[in-house]
Amino acid sequence: MTRLRFMTAGESHGPALTGILEGLPAGLHLEAADLDRDLARRQRGYGRGGRMKIEKDTAEILGGVRFGKTLGSPLALLVRNRDFENWRERMQAAPGGPDPKPVRVPRPGHADLTGGIKYGHTKDLRGVLERASARETAMRVALGAAARVLLRELGIGIGSYVRSIGPAEATPAHDAAPGLYREDAYELGLLADGFETRALDEASSRHLAEAIDEARRRRDTVGGVVEVVATGVPVGLGSHVHWDRRLDARLAGALSSIPAIKAVELGDGFAAAGLYGSEVHDPIHLSAGRLTRARNRAGGLEGGITNGEPLVVRxxxxxxxxxxxxxGSVDLHALEERSAHVERSDTCAVPAAGIVAEAMVALTLADALLEALGGDTMDALRLPFAKLRLSTRVEPGHAFLLGPMGSGKTRSGLILAKRLGRPFIDLDARIESRAGTSIAQIFQTAGEEAFRELEEVALREATREAPAVIALGGGAVVRESAWRSIRKSGVAVHLHAEPDELARRLIANEREVLARPLLGDGPPEVRLAELARERDRWYARADVRVETTGLSPEEVAGAVSGLVRAVLGPLV
Ligand SMILES: Cc1cc2nc3c(=O)[nH]c(=O)nc-3n(C[C@H](O)[C@H](O)[C@H](O)COP(=O)(O)O)c2cc1C
Ligand SMILES: Nc1ncnc2c1ncn2[C@@H]1O[C@H](COP(=O)(O)OP(=O)(O)OP(=O)(O)O)[C@@H](O)[C@H]1O
Ligand SMILES: O=C(O)C1=C[C@@H](O)[C@@H](O)[C@H](O)C1
Ligand SMILES: [Mg+2]
Structure with missing residues (x-):
C-alpha cells in the first residue's frame, strides 16, 4: 500500500486489538457505528465456535476523527477482547508465568509449529497461536470499514457472498441477484447477510449449512469459496507499468494475507485457463453514450488496471x-507422537472470511484510488474522481444541478442550458406538468412520500434522455438510488448558499415561499437551516460545488459551464 498504511496489534485473548490507518483524507463523515456494523457482520455466520458468543465487538475511535469527521490525521482504533477477563493471569503483559497449561502439541495446518520454532515458543505454543488466531482480522474489518465509507461516499460499493462450502455450491450472484451484481455490491453483501451461511438465497443457504453440519457430525472442519464484488469502480485504478503497481497483484496479496485463504481468482481465474481467447475476453461496445462490455469475465481488471466493470474476485x-x-502431531516437550492440541474453534468460518475479504478489498481499492487521485481532503478528491468516473463516456452526459431551495437550480440552470446548447429539464416543473397540479397541491393531497416517488421516477426517466441540464428538486438527492442514476449519467454540481441568503432570495417574492411546502409557516431561515443540517451530507457528494452567494444567476451559470467542461473525460 502506498497512500494508505495500516498496522494492527493485539493477541486473541489479550486485552484488546489496536489498529492505525494512516492516509484517509480529511472531511470524511465517520462514526463508530459505521465500523461496528461490519464488526457485527464478521461475528455472524453458521459454523462459528463459542468465542463469538462471548465477544460483542465494538470499535472505540481514539484518534483521527473530530465531530464525526476525519481530520486527516491517523485513525486509531481499539476493539476490546471481552474474553480477556477469563485470561487475565495467563495473558498478562507484566512479568510472570509460566502458563500452567502450556500448549505443546502443534496443530497441523496452523502456525503453531512454524511460528513456535521461528520465535522460540516451542515450550508454549500459545506465544504463537494468540496472534495467528484470526481474531486479529476483527481489526482489519474495523479499519476496512473506514475505507469502505470513503469508497461508498464516491459511489463504490463492496460486498461479498459465499459461493461454496466444501462440496456444496450456492447459486452465483449473476443468477441469484444479477441487478445488484452489476449495480450495487454493497446491497449484494447485505442480501447475503440475511442468510446464515451468507449465500444469496434460502435453498443455497440450506445446502451450504448441510455441508457444515456434515463436517460437525464427522468432528471435522470445512472450507469454501467467497466472492467479493465491487461496483461503481471507475477505470484507472492500478497500473500496468510495474509489477508491484498492478492491482491484480495487490488484490491477490491482500486476499491471500487473510488466514486460511489459499487461492485467489481474479475474474474467471482458473476457469479461463481452460477456454479459448474468444470465449474469455470481453468485447468492447459503444452503447448509451459509453464504452461498455456485454460480459465481464475479466472481473473488471485489464493490464493491472480497473476497466470500469464490476471488480470480481474470489x-x-x-x-x-x-x-x-x-x-496426528508431536508433543514438542515429551518428543512423542500425540494428538494435536484442540483450542475452542470454528467448524467453518467461510461466511466471516467474506467480511474480512471485503475489508481487504476496500483497503486495497481505497489505496489505489488515493494513489491515482491524491486528495488530502474529500473535497479535493471529488473533481478528479468525477473525471475518472466519466472517462468511458463518448458523449458528455447530463449536468445535474443540486442544492437547497433557492440556490438557483432552476434560475441558473435555464441560463446554463442555453449556454451549453442543451435541453433544460426542471424536475419539479416536469412533475407538476405530469400531475397537472402544483407541488404544493401534491404535498397537500397525496403527501410527501408520494411526491418523492414521482420525483424518483422522473429522475430515472430524465437520465435516459439526450444530454441535458437537469435541475433537481432540493430533496431529490437524499437517497442512494438517486445517486446511482446521477453518477452513471453525468456530472453533479452543488449550488451552495447559506440558509440566511436562501431565505433572503425566497422572501423577496411571496409566491416563491408559497410554492415550497417544506418551508411551512415558520421563519424560512430556521427551516432552511434545519434542512441544511439534514441534507448537507448528501449535497457534499456532488462532483463540484459552486458558492453562489455574491454571484448573479448568470455568473453562476458561467462558473458551472467551465466546471462541467473540466470534468469531461478524454473521449468527449
Ligand atoms: C474469520 C476466520 C476465522 C478463523 N477461525 C479459526 C478457528 O476458529 N480455528 C482455527 O484453527 N483456525 C481459524 N482460522 C484460520 C487460522 O487463523 C489460520 O489457519 C492460521 O492462522 C494459519 O494460517 P494459514 O492457514 O494461512 O497457514 C480462521 C480464519 C478466519 C479468516
Ligand atoms: N445567484 C442568485 N442570486 C440572487 N438570487 C437568486 C440567485 N439564484 C436564484 N435566485 C433567486 O432565488 C429564487 C429561487 O431560485 P430558484 O427557483 O432557481 O431556486 P431552486 O434552487 O430551483 O429552488 P427549488 O429547490 O425550490 O426548486 C428565485 O427568485 C431566483 O430568482
Ligand atoms: O427541498 C425539497 O425537498 C424540495 C425542493 C423543491 O425543489 C421541490 O422539489 C419540493 O418543494 C421539495
Ligand atoms: Mg427549482
Whole structure:
C-alpha cells in the first residue's frame, strides 16, 4: 500500500486489538457505528465456535476523527477482547508465568509449529497461536470499514457472498441477484447477510449449512469459496507499468494475507485457463453514450488496471486447522507422537472470511484510488474522481444541478442550458406538468412520500434522455438510488448558499415561499437551516460545488459551464 498504511496489534485473548490507518483524507463523515456494523457482520455466520458468543465487538475511535469527521490525521482504533477477563493471569503483559497449561502439541495446518520454532515458543505454543488466531482480522474489518465509507461516499460499493462450502455450491450472484451484481455490491453483501451461511438465497443457504453440519457430525472442519464484488469502480485504478503497481497483484496479496485463504481468482481465474481467447475476453461496445462490455469475465481488471466493470474476485479458504477429531502431531516437550492440541474453534468460518475479504478489498481499492487521485481532503478528491468516473463516456452526459431551495437550480440552470446548447429539464416543473397540479397541491393531497416517488421516477426517466441540464428538486438527492442514476449519467454540481441568503432570495417574492411546502409557516431561515443540517451530507457528494452567494444567476451559470467542461473525460 502506498497512500494508505495500516498496522494492527493485539493477541486473541489479550486485552484488546489496536489498529492505525494512516492516509484517509480529511472531511470524511465517520462514526463508530459505521465500523461496528461490519464488526457485527464478521461475528455472524453458521459454523462459528463459542468465542463469538462471548465477544460483542465494538470499535472505540481514539484518534483521527473530530465531530464525526476525519481530520486527516491517523485513525486509531481499539476493539476490546471481552474474553480477556477469563485470561487475565495467563495473558498478562507484566512479568510472570509460566502458563500452567502450556500448549505443546502443534496443530497441523496452523502456525503453531512454524511460528513456535521461528520465535522460540516451542515450550508454549500459545506465544504463537494468540496472534495467528484470526481474531486479529476483527481489526482489519474495523479499519476496512473506514475505507469502505470513503469508497461508498464516491459511489463504490463492496460486498461479498459465499459461493461454496466444501462440496456444496450456492447459486452465483449473476443468477441469484444479477441487478445488484452489476449495480450495487454493497446491497449484494447485505442480501447475503440475511442468510446464515451468507449465500444469496434460502435453498443455497440450506445446502451450504448441510455441508457444515456434515463436517460437525464427522468432528471435522470445512472450507469454501467467497466472492467479493465491487461496483461503481471507475477505470484507472492500478497500473500496468510495474509489477508491484498492478492491482491484480495487490488484490491477490491482500486476499491471500487473510488466514486460511489459499487461492485467489481474479475474474474467471482458473476457469479461463481452460477456454479459448474468444470465449474469455470481453468485447468492447459503444452503447448509451459509453464504452461498455456485454460480459465481464475479466472481473473488471485489464493490464493491472480497473476497466470500469464490476471488480470480481474470489478467495478459497481451506478447512479450519483445529480439527476436533485431532490430527496426528508431536508433543514438542515429551518428543512423542500425540494428538494435536484442540483450542475452542470454528467448524467453518467461510461466511466471516467474506467480511474480512471485503475489508481487504476496500483497503486495497481505497489505496489505489488515493494513489491515482491524491486528495488530502474529500473535497479535493471529488473533481478528479468525477473525471475518472466519466472517462468511458463518448458523449458528455447530463449536468445535474443540486442544492437547497433557492440556490438557483432552476434560475441558473435555464441560463446554463442555453449556454451549453442543451435541453433544460426542471424536475419539479416536469412533475407538476405530469400531475397537472402544483407541488404544493401534491404535498397537500397525496403527501410527501408520494411526491418523492414521482420525483424518483422522473429522475430515472430524465437520465435516459439526450444530454441535458437537469435541475433537481432540493430533496431529490437524499437517497442512494438517486445517486446511482446521477453518477452513471453525468456530472453533479452543488449550488451552495447559506440558509440566511436562501431565505433572503425566497422572501423577496411571496409566491416563491408559497410554492415550497417544506418551508411551512415558520421563519424560512430556521427551516432552511434545519434542512441544511439534514441534507448537507448528501449535497457534499456532488462532483463540484459552486458558492453562489455574491454571484448573479448568470455568473453562476458561467462558473458551472467551465466546471462541467473540466470534468469531461478524454473521449468527449
Ligand atoms: C474469520 C476466520 C476465522 C478463523 N477461525 C479459526 C478457528 O476458529 N480455528 C482455527 O484453527 N483456525 C481459524 N482460522 C484460520 C487460522 O487463523 C489460520 O489457519 C492460521 O492462522 C494459519 O494460517 P494459514 O492457514 O494461512 O497457514 C480462521 C480464519 C478466519 C479468516
Ligand atoms: N445567484 C442568485 N442570486 C440572487 N438570487 C437568486 C440567485 N439564484 C436564484 N435566485 C433567486 O432565488 C429564487 C429561487 O431560485 P430558484 O427557483 O432557481 O431556486 P431552486 O434552487 O430551483 O429552488 P427549488 O429547490 O425550490 O426548486 C428565485 O427568485 C431566483 O430568482
Ligand atoms: O427541498 C425539497 O425537498 C424540495 C425542493 C423543491 O425543489 C421541490 O422539489 C419540493 O418543494 C421539495
Ligand atoms: Mg427549482
Amino acid at each position: 478467495a478459497a479458504m481451506k478447512p479450519i486447522a483445529t480439527v476436533p477429531a485431532a490430527l
